[in-house]
Amino acid sequence: AQTVTQSQPEMSVQEAETVTLSCTYDTSESDYYLFWYKQPPSRQMILVIRQEAYKQQNATENRFSVNFQKAAKSFSLKISDSQLGDAAMYFCAYRSAFGNEKLTFGTGTRLTIIP
Amino acid sequence: DVKVTQSSRYLVKRTGEKVFLECVQDMDHENMFWYRQDPGLGLRLIYFSYDVKMKEKGDIPEGYSVSREKKERFSLILESASTNQTSMYLCASSLHMGALSYNEQFFGPGTRLTVL
Numbered sequence: 001a002q003t004v005t006q007s008q009p010e011m012s013v014q015e016a017e018t019v020t021l022s023c024t025y026d027t028s029e030s031d032y033y034l035f036w037y038k039q040p041p042s043r044q045m046i047l048v049i050r051q052e053a054y055k056q057q058n059a060t061e062n063r064f065s066v067n068f069q070k071a072a073k074s075f076s077l078k079i080s081d082s083q084l085g086d087a088a089m090y091f092c093a094y095r096s097a098f099g100n101e102k103l104t105f106g107t108g109t110r111l112t113i114i115p
Numbered sequence: 116d117v118k119v120t121q122s123s124r125y126l127v128k129r130t131g132e133k134v135f136l137e138c139v140q141d142m143d144h145e146n147m148f149w150y151r152q153d154p155g156l157g158l159r160l161i162y163f164s165y166d167v168k169m170k171e172k173g174d175i176p177e178g179y180s181v182s183r184e185k186k187e188r189f190s191l192i193l194e195s196a197s198t199n200q201t202s203m204y205l206c207a208s209s210l211h212m213g214a215l216s217y218n219e220q221f222f223g224p225g226t227r228l229t230v231l
Binding site: 050 | 150159163173205218223
């Protein structure tokens with residue numbers, strides 16, 4: 001079974017600075033998808049960014065980018081120019097490219113933005 | 116925009132009660148999911164469904180059942196609520212695009228259930 005580990009329960013960053021949230025995963029599969037989801041204090045979870053394992057190029061969405069290291073099974077999220085609205089719980093998730101479409105989530109990182 | 120709604124934001128029940136949590140999505144998604152979210156444990160999958168009347172167990176199905184009589188609605192049932200089922204429950208839905216696609220899951224706002 002796949003597992004996803006987020007080793008930082010809490011992180012904080014000064015507004016306008018850059019922060020990196022870490023995620024590692026364990027799988028024996030060669031093809032899969034990885035996601036970062038954001039859960040603001042209002043609780044509705046939204047997708048931030050996603051990555052296909054067969055793509056070597058790191059995904060980027062505006063101020064959000066990932067550092068995907070397949071051999072190391074690492075998938076970190078970098079937030080540039082942090083804004084107050086980035087304060088949230090961030091969850092890393094894994095999905096197999098085959099079989100069912102369920103997600104396996106990490107335990108989350110709570111990000112605080114310091115004004 | 117995809118909208119996933121859940122019947123209650125907050126719910127308080129007594130031990131032993133039968134509890135229904137309802138989830139409705141308005142985008143004709145085939146897949147629907149129920150998760151529970153606990154501090155330090157992240158989200159854990161309880162049950163999911165690929166189609167009407169179809170269901171599959173997730174990672175923690177014990178003490179729960181589900182019902183999907185219509186495509187847009189997915190219900191989570193606690194047959195006899197217990198205090199260890201106090202948690203946040205999140206519903207999600209997604210298109211069934213086949214295995215080789217990374218379709219996004221859309222989440223509802225959650226139901227915080229307290230069992231006394």
